[in-house]
Amino acid sequence: MSSSRRSAADPPRPVTISHIARTAGVSxxxxSKVINGRAGVAPGTRARVESLISEYGYRKSGPPAGGTTIELVFAQNGDLPGIEIIQGVQQVAREHQLGVVLSGSGADPGRYWLDHAVSRRSLGVVAVAQLDVEEQDQLRRHAVPFVIVDPTHELPDDVPFVGATNWSGGRAAARHLLGLGHRRIATVTGPGHVLSCRARFDxxxxxxxxxxxxGRSTLVTRQELTREGGRTAAGDLLARPDRPTAVVTxxxxxxxxxxxxxxxxGLRIPEDLSVIGFDDLPVAAQLDPPLTTVHRPLGQMAVTATEMALALGRGERPxxxxxELATTLAVRHSAAPPAA
Known part of the structure; x- marks a missing residue:
């Protein structure tokens, strides 16, 4: 093995996926896509990663012995549609020939899902719920690794998570409207305690x-992250004499x-009002006109979180x-220059 690749600072064998990614300068x-033979990797990048895999003698490990399931935990009564997340977790589970158990957290004081995850000896927990300290401690006591997807509040440094670049996404949406010539741009944001909402608004x-x-605070309104919240906020904004020409939600x-x-x-979109959303859920492309929105890679976030949980279970340190995975602006037909 070349001495340029391994030094005293490098991790001991077995070499981890994280170390290969760091050395190759990729995610x-x-x-993981290269190792599992999946598409979506540029030929040059694939060749570089394959060369490192060969050089380090990396071999794909199976999941830890004992369990056969991954626990996917959603918050009870949560507003986040989960189909893309479910598909992402299932994708990784299929590769490892594992099952996925879908559970809910937050409404049941008995934490039934947690007892079941421990008794099933689940290989990992992917939580689209904000696990409290007691839940985290119990999982640690039973050596069940967990990763939180899209945290709603700041986490301790030792809690693994996968999120998205919400701040960059919020900026990209506003810049798009500014580039079209809008100056009266309203913001309908979510609850102030939700981390992603704060980042998007910032x-x-x-x-x-x-x-x-x-100094345009009058064009900012907070509502729940629901259709009803958006309708209520927009009803107020659009009734004003100086109504906005564009709204970012x-x-x-x-x-x-x-x-x-x-x-x-009686307003037309985008002729009278431009609208930009956030998340790029399936409904966005189905609206009339199709919604310009910030794409948040929910499926890839789930894939990354699941792979991280399994890696933690194998004793790998990420x-x-x-x-945080990158957001991108999905430009469709709901935003146009303001009417003269």
Whole structure:
């Protein structure tokens, strides 16, 4: 093995996927795709990763002995549609010939899902729920690794999570509208205690400040991340004499509500009102007109979280405890230059 690749600072064998990703300058999901023969990797990148796999003598490990399931835990009564997350977890489970158990957390004080996960000796927990300290401690006591997807609040440094670049996404949405010529841009954001909502709004505000548009707090309203929340907020905004020419929402469900309020007010999208959402749920492309929105890679977030949980179960230490996957703007037909 070349001395340029391994030094005293390198981790001992067995070499982990994280170390290969770090050395190749790519993400852990990219290395996983190469190892598992999946598409979506550029030929040059694939060749570089395969060369490192061969050089390090990496061999794909199976999951730890004892269990055959991965626990996917959603918050009870949560608003987040989970089909993409379920599909992402199932994708990794199929590769390892594992089952997926879908559970709910938050409403049952008995934490039935937690007792079952321990008794089943689950290989890992992927939580789209914000596990409390007691739940985390119990999982640790029984050596069940867990990863939180899309945390709603700040986590301790030792809690693994997978999120998205919400701040960058919020900025990209506002910049798109500014580039189209909008200056009266309203924001419908979610609850202030939700981490992703704060990040999205901060990114939006940063773009407006860069453009010299400050002091427009009257065009900011907070509502629940639901269709009803978006409709209520937009009904108020659109009734004002200086109504906005564009609205950025906290998620796609709020955007659906904005569409409804705009049509009730006799406004056309995008001719009279431009709208941009966040998440890029399946409903976004089905709206009329199709919604321009910030794509959050929910499926890949689930894949990454599941692979991380299984790696933790094998005793691998990830290169970083928290991973944020990139958001991108999905431009469709709900945003246009403002009417003259």
């Amino acid at each position: 852990v999901p990219t290395v 990114g939006h505000r940063s773009a407006l400040e860069e453009a010299g548009l400050t 906290g998620n796609d469900l709020q955007a659906v509500g904005v569409y409804q309020a705009a049509r009730a007010a 290169a970083q405890t928290g991973i």
